[in-house]
Amino acid sequence: MGSVWSSPERPAYPHQALAVVLQVRVRRLHVMLWERPNEPFAGAWALPGGPLLAEETLGASVARQLAAKVEVEVLGHLEQLETRSDPGRDPRGRTVATAYLGLIPAHLDPALPEDTAWHPVDALPPTAFDHGSMVRSALDRLRAKLSYTNVGFALAPPEFTIAELRELYVAALGYDVTATNLQRVLLRRGVLEPTGEQAASGRAGGRPAALHRFVTPELAVTDPFAVFRPPSRDPDGQSRSPGYEG
Amino acid sequence: MGSVWSSPERPAYPHQALAVVLQVRVRRLHVMLWERPNEPFAGAWALPGGPLLAEETLGASVARQLAAKVEVEVLGHLEQLETRSDPGRDPRGRTVATAYLGLIPAHLDPALPEDTAWHPVDALPPTAFDHGSMVRSALDRLRAKLSYTNVGFALAPPEFTIAELRELYVAALGYDVTATNLQRVLLRRGVLEPTGEQAASGRAGGRPAALHRFVTPELAVTDPFAVFRPPSRDPDGQSRSPGYEG
DNA sequence: CGGGGTTTATGACTATCAGGCGAAAACCTC
DNA sequence: GAGGTTTTCGCCTGATAGTCATAAACCCCG
Numbered sequence: 001m002g003s004v005w006s007s008p009e010r011p012a013y014p015h016q017a018l019a020v021v022l023q024v025r026v027r028r029l030h031v032m033l034w035e036r037p038n039e040p041f042a043g044a045w046a047l048p049g050g051p052l053l054a055e056e057t058l059g060a061s062v063a064r065q066l067a068a069k070v071e072v073e074v075l076g077h078l079e080q081l082e083t084r085s086d087p088g089r090d091p092r093g094r095t096v097a098t099a100y101l102g103l104i105p106a107h108l109d110p111a112l113p114e115d116t117a118w119h120p121v122d123a124l125p126p127t128a129f130d131h132g133s134m135v136r137s138a139l140d141r142l143r144a145k146l147s148y149t150n151v152g153f154a155l156a157p158p159e160f161t162i163a164e165l166r167e168l169y170v171a172a173l174g175y176d177v178t179a180t181n182l183q184r185v186l187l188r189r190g191v192l193e194p195t196g197e198q199a200a201s202g203r204a205g206g207r208p209a210a211l212h213r214f215v216t217p218e219l220a221v222t223d224p225f226a227v228f229r230p231p232s233r234d235p236d237g238q239s240r241s242p243g244y245e246g
Numbered sequence: 247m248g249s250v251w252s253s254p255e256r257p258a259y260p261h262q263a264l265a266v267v268l269q270v271r272v273r274r275l276h277v278m279l280w281e282r283p284n285e286p287f288a289g290a291w292a293l294p295g296g297p298l299l300a301e302e303t304l305g306a307s308v309a310r311q312l313a314a315k316v317e318v319e320v321l322g323h324l325e326q327l328e329t330r331s332d333p334g335r336d337p338r339g340r341t342v343a344t345a346y347l348g349l350i351p352a353h354l355d356p357a358l359p360e361d362t363a364w365h366p367v368d369a370l371p372p373t374a375f376d377h378g379s380m381v382r383s384a385l386d387r388l389r390a391k392l393s394y395t396n397v398g399f400a401l402a403p404p405e406f407t408i409a410e411l412r413e414l415y416v417a418a419l420g421y422d423v424t425a426t427n428l429q430r431v432l433l434r435r436g437v438l439e440p441t442g443e444q445a446a447s448g449r450a451g452g453r454p455a456a457l458h459r460f461v462t463p464e465l466a467v468t469d470p471f472a473v474f475r476p477p478s479r480d481p482d483g484q485s486r487s488p489g490y491e492g
Numbered sequence: 493c494g495g496g497g498t499t500t501a502t503g504a505c506t507a508t509c510a511g512g513c514g515a516a517a518a519c520c521t522c
Numbered sequence: 523g524a525g526g527t528t529t530t531c532g533c534c535t536g537a538t539a540g541t542c543a544t545a546a547a548c549c550c551c552g
Contacts, residue, residue, distance in 0.1 A: 009297060010260045010297045011260070011297070011298070011299065011300050012258035012259050012260050012261070013258050013259065013261055013298070014256045014257070014258050015258070015259055015261070015331075015342055051255060051256045051257070052257070052259070052331065052342075053257065054257050054333075054340070055333050056333070057331045057332055057333065058329065058331040058342075059331075061331075080328055080329065082326055083304065083326065083329045083344050085261075085298065085303045085304040085305075085307075085344075086303055087300075087301050087302070087303065094300070096261055096298075096304075096342070098329050098331075161529085162529080162530090163528080163529075177511095178511070178512070179529085179530095180511085180512075180513090180530085180531085181510065181511055181512080183530090184509090184510085184511095185509085185510070185511095188509085201518080201519050201520065201527090201528075201529090202519095202520085202527085202528075203520080203521095204519095204520065204521085204526080204527055204528075205518090205519050205520025205521065205526070205527050205528075206518080206519060206520070206526090206527040206528025206529065207517060207518040207519055207527080207528050207529040207530070208518070208519065208528085208529080209528075209529055209530090210529085210530080407500085408500080408501090409499080409500075424540075424541075425500085425501095426501085426502085426540085426541080426542090427539065427540055427541080429501085430538090430539085430540095431538085431539070431540095434538080447498090447499075447500090447547080447548050447549070448498085448499075448548095448549085449549080449550095450497080450498055450499075450548095450549065450550085451497070451498050451499070451547090451548050451549025451550065452497090452498045452499025452500065452547080452548060452549070453498085453499050453500040453501070453546060453547035453548055454499085454500080454547070454548065455499080455500055455501090456500085456501080
């Protein structure tokens with residue numbers, strides 16, 4: 001098949017799928033970039049990705065292209081971000097690009113190709129095309145979702161202590177959160193659960209930390225939103241407002 | 247220019263921009279659809295939109311195509327939703343489609359072409375392609391954003407009473423909210439402000455309602471999120487924790 | 493022109509939950 | 523076993539959403 005029924009009224013465009021892959025490494029949030037050897041933007045750093053092929057969806061495409069950089073199994077999460085269509089975004093000719101957000105748990109350290117490396121998101125090298133602003137979009141999305149979903153599961157190892165999880169959240173959010181509050185909030189929302197086991201206490205001693213895990217290893221919205229919730233589901237539909245009579 | 251440097255390794259695809267245009271009409275949320283006269287999906291209802299042209303962005307494209315249906319000036323808001331790329335989404339051949347969310351304030355009643363009509367989102371007619379699920383995505387997005395942004399401005403007339411605004415929120419959210427709470431929350435967040443004037447009281451009398459307006463007629467996030475906020479910005483950077491001493 | 497009816501506005505109260513602090517628990521090393 | 527370290531837990535505080543009752547402001551009608 002391929003690109004059927006293209007015509008002057010229905011122009012067609014090369015489409016690329018790009019991935020903003022994020023991972024917390026040594027307490028800092030990093031993004032995976034590769035260095036362009038050729039013009040345009042020779043020497044600048046770009047997001048992994050490439051052309052959308054004839055029979056694949058964008059999601060499949062980004063996964064396929066990522067496989068050229070890392071094993072796909074390391075990906076904890078992948079979701080569509082946004083599509084950029086500025087006719088001038090590539091000086092060689094028009095392309096449309098759809099960016100995805102990918103997350104890799106912190107306990108993995110996949111091997112990368114020669115031209116590819118991790119860069120701290122708060123100190124990016126010169127970036128190619130509009131990829132810098134795509135990283136920014138991904139960051140915003142991740143930070144927002146850390147609060148009202150369980151995306152954290154895609155940044156964390158299968159089991160972890162609260163202190164370790166806190167490090168991940170601090171790195172990803174870019175500001176401090178307390179372990180106490182993090183634990184209570186995530187537990188109450190049913191996002192986290194204790195495994196029952198505990199980690200070995202560190203070299204300096206200290207009370208051994210309880211191990212936790214994310215209850216569901218897939219994206220779920222925990223608290224839809226703070227305001228204008230649907231009226232609270234009546235627990236047993238009876239005897240509200242006890243002091244009410246006549 | 248057009249689609250330069252397309253090749254077997256860089257296939258190109260017709261791309262369309264679609265709009266999910268929503269409006270509250272007589273207390274119900276509606277979506278604008280047009281009835282397809284021809285196959286495929288003859289007789290089914292589709293989202294307005296069409297091909298992305300050579301020199302326009304997706305945003306410009308959706309606005310242009312919408313202009314064939316309604317005056318663009320009625321649009322209170324327009325934002326990108328998501329891009330669908332399933333190779334089988336159009337039986338005639340592969341296309342990629344990017345959906346946008348459009349909002350029209352309730353006080354406007356733009357004239358529509360013959361083939362186009364409003365349909366309540368909770369009772370959609372048979373829809374074409376994957377447009378039904380796109381409407382669903384738009385709904386989810388709108389409902390979420392009503393809580394943590396000021397999108398309401400794009401559903402409401404320039405000035406309104408709290409009771410009127412409540413009707414809009416109830417229709418858009420699909421569940422009941424109280425006028426008291428709506429007013430207090432939106433006022434405290436600085437989303438709403440009283441104009442100082444008041445509406446004429448209705449035929450049955452009653453205290454005349456104060457008129458309100460949205461402070462900023464453009465999208466703004468009001469409360470980033472409920473949990474894991476950055477540490478509260480210190481009002482004057484002094485004398486925290488008064489009971490604290492060495 | 494005053495009472496009944498209607499609609500809106502406002503203040504009080506409650507419940508929930510995030511955020512912070514400090515004490516206690518549990519472990520290590522020396 | 524004493525001192526140091528890290529985690530856990532309970533208590534307190536503040537902010538804010540949600541509910542309710544009352545007061546305010548207007549109409550119409552007799």
